[in-house]
Amino acid sequence: SAVISQKPSRDICQRGTSLTIQCQVDSQVTMMFWYRQQPGQSLTLIATANQGSEATYESGFVIDKFPISRPNLTFSTLTVSNMSPEDSSIYLCSVFQTEAFFGQGTRLTVV
């Protein structure tokens, strides 16, 4: 099974600022995914992070707001840009290796 480390585990940020979340996997994986879990809601896929190419975003999510990097097969970052209180959520990194594994999540509060 894949072990996923996410940093930071939580943060409180001022509106208008940006936060970059890191996701490190203990093995090489082709596909990495970023999800958002809003308070009291389920998980929604933001984008698929592709190594060597641009991320693929789901409907309702755009690169300017959620830029993603995928420099190699074990690491990815998600940036939440120009934050507003509506961005307060848990952001989760996921990888697929016969099944989908999830990191512990980053709990973001925007004030």
Place this chain on the structure above:
Amino acid sequence: QKEVEQDPGPLSVPEGAIVSLNCTYSNSAFQYFMWYRQYSRKGPELLMYTYSSGNKEDGRFTAQVDKSSKYISLFIRDSQPSDSATYLCAMSGTSYGKLTFGQGTILTVHP
């Protein structure tokens, strides 16, 4: 209409009870069906995974899929206080790792 509908509960049962959790879906392209358990402040962890109609059993857990009715269930026998968590159904088509989640059901098993 959401692609996946799950009764959010919350659900409170006594220890030893049989728990039934359900999801319906509308997208016929879904081929893989999963149940995740999420403890507070943790990432989701996979409980059950199936890709065909019928039942799949693993210890106290039974997953049931009825593709003709677009309906899946998770049964927990002899429920324990340690089963108290949020249970999420998830589905995917041929794009492995891209999951569509239900809203989650909050389960509390009291001694």
